[in-house]
Amino acid sequence: MTETTRLSLHVPEPAVRPGDQPDFSNVKLQRAGAVPRPEVDAAPETIRDLAYSIIRVLNQKGEAVGPWSGLLSDEELLTGLKNMMRLRAFDARMLMAQRQGKTSFYMQHLGEEAVSCAFRKALSKGDMNFPTYRQAGLLIADDYPLLTMMNQIFSNEHDPLHGRQLPVLYSSKEHGFFTVSGNLATQYVQAVGWAMASAIKGDTKIAAAWIGDGSTAESDFHSALVFASTYKAPVILNIVNNQWAISTFQGIARGGSGTFAARGLGFGIPALRVDGNDYLAVYAVARWAAERARRNLGPTLIEYVTYRVGAHSTSDDPSAYRPKTESEVWPLGDPVLRLKKHLVLRDVWSEERHRQAEAEIMDEVIDAQREAESHGTLHAGGKPPTKDMFEGVYAEMPPHLRRQREKAGY
Amino acid sequence: MTRMTMIEAVRSAMDVSMGRDDNVVVFGEDVGYFGGVFRATQGLQAKYGKTRCFDAPISESGIVGTAIGMAAYGLRPCVEIQFADYMYPAYDQITQEAARIRYRSNGDFTCPIVLRMPTGGGIFGGQTHSQSPEALFTHVCGLKVVVPSNPHDAKGLLISAIEDPDPVMFLEPKRLYNGPFDGHHDRPVTSWAKHELGEVPDEHYTIPIGKAAVRRAGAGVTVIAYGTMVHVALAAAQETGVDAEVIDLRSLLPLDLETITRSVAKTGRCVMVHEATLTSGFGAEVVSLVQEHCFYHLEAPIVRVAGWDTPYPHAQEWDYFPGPARVGRALIDVMEA
Numbered sequence: 001m002t003e004t005t006r007l008s009l010h011v012p013e014p015a016v017r018p019g020d021q022p023d024f025s026n027v028k029l030q031r032a033g034a035v036p037r038p039e040v041d042a043a044p045e046t047i048r049d050l051a052y053s054i055i056r057v058l059n060q061k062g063e064a065v066g067p068w069s070g071l072l073s074d075e076e077l078l079t080g081l082k083n084m085m086r087l088r089a090f091d092a093r094m095l096m097a098q099r100q101g102k103t104s105f106y107m108q109h110l111g112e113e114a115v116s117c118a119f120r121k122a123l124s125k126g127d128m129n130f131p132t133y134r135q136a137g138l139l140i141a142d143d144y145p146l147l148t149m150m151n152q153i154f155s156n157e158h159d160p161l162h163g164r165q166l167p168v169l170y171s172s173k174e175h176g177f178f179t180v181s182g183n184l185a186t187q188y189v190q191a192v193g194w195a196m197a198s199a200i201k202g203d204t205k206i207a208a209a210w211i212g213d214g215s216t217a218e219s220d221f222h223s224a225l226v227f228a229s230t231y232k233a234p235v236i237l238n239i240v241n242n243q244w245a246i247s248t249f250q251g252i253a254r255g256g257s258g259t260f261a262a263r264g265l266g267f268g269i270p271a272l273r274v275d276g277n278d279y280l281a282v283y284a285v286a287r288w289a290a291e292r293a294r295r296n297l298g299p300t301l302i303e304y305v306t307y308r309v310g311a312h313s314t315s316d317d318p319s320a321y322r323p324k325t326e327s328e329v330w331p332l333g334d335p336v337l338r339l340k341k342h343l344v345l346r347d348v349w350s351e352e353r354h355r356q357a358e359a360e361i362m363d364e365v366i367d368a369q370r371e372a373e374s375h376g377t378l379h380a381g382g383k384p385p386t387k388d389m390f391e392g393v394y395a396e397m398p399p400h401l402r403r404q405r406e407k408a409g410y
Numbered sequence: 411m412t413r414m415t416m417i418e419a420v421r422s423a424m425d426v427s428m429g430r431d432d433n434v435v436v437f438g439e440d441v442g443y444f445g446g447v448f449r450a451t452q453g454l455q456a457k458y459g460k461t462r463c464f465d466a467p468i469s470e471s472g473i474v475g476t477a478i479g480m481a482a483y484g485l486r487p488c489v490e491i492q493f494a495d496y497m498y499p500a501y502d503q504i505t506q507e508a509a510r511i512r513y514r515s516n517g518d519f520t521c522p523i524v525l526r527m528p529t530g531g532g533i534f535g536g537q538t539h540s541q542s543p544e545a546l547f548t549h550v551c552g553l554k555v556v557v558p559s560n561p562h563d564a565k566g567l568l569i570s571a572i573e574d575p576d577p578v579m580f581l582e583p584k585r586l587y588n589g590p591f592d593g594h595h596d597r598p599v600t601s602w603a604k605h606e607l608g609e610v611p612d613e614h615y616t617i618p619i620g621k622a623a624v625r626r627a628g629a630g631v632t633v634i635a636y637g638t639m640v641h642v643a644l645a646a647a648q649e650t651g652v653d654a655e656v657i658d659l660r661s662l663l664p665l666d667l668e669t670i671t672r673s674v675a676k677t678g679r680c681v682m683v684h685e686a687t688l689t690s691g692f693g694a695e696v697v698s699l700v701q702e703h704c705f706y707h708l709e710a711p712i713v714r715v716a717g718w719d720t721p722y723p724h725a726q727e728w729d730y731f732p733g734p735a736r737v738g739r740a741l742i743d744v745m746e747a
Binding site: 029130154160161162163164169171173178179181182183186188189190191192193194195196197198199201206219220223224226227230236300392393396398399400 | 412428461462467469471472475476478479480481482483485486493499502503506507510511512513514515516517518519520545551552554575577620663664665667668
């Protein structure tokens with residue numbers, strides 16, 4: 001006899017809501033240095049545990065420990081710190097610019113700076129990222145001009161995208177940054193195709209796909225994993241788990257799967273899970289995956305465990321769905337402060353130099369902003385020519401568009 | 411010159427293109443080893459190797475999404491969607507990505523891909539092997555949409571599509587794969603061997619995208635059609651004796667408005683024919699353009715003959731398919747109006 005009962009629908013809920021005490025007791029943390037570092041040609045089935053652990057290098061004291069440490073020089077780490085600080089300062093100024101009406105929209109990276117800044121350093125010139133809207137650190141760490149980013153945000157006369165795109169949806173082939181789309185997850189499978197193309201041509205370049213925790217629920221995430229697995233494409237499949245998809249907690253997309261990284265296992269794709277707020281760990285894991293791809297060993301899936309400290313966008317108010325102080329108790333801390341602590345401990349950095357660098361970086365950002373604004377903002381000053389609205393739909397303008405452009409008076 | 415079926419012409423276009431350009435890659439479901447469920451890619455894998463022509467998982471968004479990424483790298487993917495009826499899972503990639511990459515990146519990235527898809531009815535394909543979804547593409551800025559009606563055009567247009575710098579939706583009327591079809595389902599099937607447009611050059615040639623062809627010159631009424639309906643329209647003109655000028659659009663987007671308006675200015679009458687459902691079908695766009703550009707030449711209301719606004723039925727195939735009787739009636743009506 002089978003027992004039956006009235007069925008009920010399970011709808012996951014975050015542990016806490018506004019007004020509750022923030023609680024991250026469900027985040028299981030390994031000590032820094034505790035997770036082993038396998039060989040890059042390890043068979044996926046032998047490293048399944050890595051999809052359920054969190055690879056960490058920096059410990060509580062700020063020391064770099066364990067098998068994933070020792071890859072970056074002091075100089076490289078100082079550059080990394082400054083890039084993260086640059087991204088944070090940039091965010092702060094652009095958020096303010098949006099509040100002042102100089103642009104319609106902005107999206108911050110607050111708390112997630114290590115992920116894109118450190119990852120970029122594991123790639124080589126010619127590799128291609130297929131980013132989401134929250135990886136501007138890939139550009140900043142590749143020395144893409146802040147001024148050009150701001151011109152795009154302000155849709156001004158020097159906007160490289162000629163005012164056609166929403167702010168932050170940058171594009172730079174030269175800097176290995178594929179044109180960002182508003183449609184979630186679409187670029188994840190495109191990255192796999194780019195990597196397949198590199199393999200078809202016998203090239204040495206690799207691709208990196210990016211997606212957030214929420215968007216892993218999109219069908220293109222699944223398509224990407226199938227194709228990457230089938231063709232052993234030289235691609236790094238990145239999932240940035242910042243716990244939140246606008247107002248939706250990550251449990252809604254993750255369901256009962258344990259971790260996002262674990263999704264790779266079913267496709268035979270080696271999967272790693274890493275402390276996304278640990279610059280050294282992010283770099284180490286990215287380099288491991290890049291080496292696998294370059295040695296034609298196929299794709300790697302990486303889940304970066306981090307926390308979206310800021311609002312989803314300038315159109316969002318997180319206090320409506322999560323405790324205001326939640327980010328303060330996030331167990332993985334702040335990526336900038338953690339790297340700073342490490343560098344101070346190593347005696348190559350100090351409080352004083354940090355404050356000085358903050359001031360210098362803010363000056364740099366303000367200078368760029370001043371110049372960008374001299375070329376116009378969304379509602380004032382220089383603009384891309386309206387006539388240009390009709391250009392670039394096709395390589396060559398077809399007759400019907402020419403007629404419309406004439407009718408519009410251009 | 412060789413006598414070819416439309417399938418052979420399509421295959422020859424890919425063969426010629428792959429031979430000329432190492433960046434042309436062909437893939438899709440059952441496209442590799444097996445050579446495609448319609449044999450369109452037969453022999454290509456054996457000739458060019460598994461990395462140039464290969465089988466894909468059953469995932470339309472995966473096929474189109476990876477093709478877009480390959481195009482961003484610099485390849486020229488010519489991929490197959492097994493039936494146009496199954497392109498919907500890829501619609502996001504087609505409309506939001508392929509069509510817009512050039513525009514949104516200001517030319518930083520481009521998307522020179524071709525999506526081949528068998529389309530149209532008349533084969534007892536039922537609801538999901540008969541659809542004509544071209545209007546879902548012609549409404550998307552940034553795409554080109556091509557529908558050949560014979561082997562000669564199919565090869566020349568497909569080579570043009572592969573060489574085009576922008577995404578091209580290449581809809582192949584599967585009812586025409588093996589021979590012309592005028593809607594007379596009760597008569598023996600004819601083959602391309604006896605048709606002058608079944609004569610196809612073996613080498614490289616192109617037919618420009620955006621140029622229509624006049625298949626029958628006439629002075630009484632302009633009939634605008636594409637794909638299988640070109641042959642139906644020709645049969646209807648012959649059987650009714652109406653002096654129709656039959657235009658085969660070949661490209662729906664961009665559209666050869668000049669050839670259309672020149673003809674309607676001459677005839678003063680216009681009938682638009684397509685298999686796809688009527689409401690908001692591509693015919694509505696053509697009719698609107700004709701009335702806008704030829705209003706003072708028109709001597710009768712413009713008429714549309716199309717599939718009914720229902721899903722494509724199975725048993726009622728020939729009551730649904732706009733055959734020569736329905737088209738012929740429209741020709742007579744518009745002449746008498």
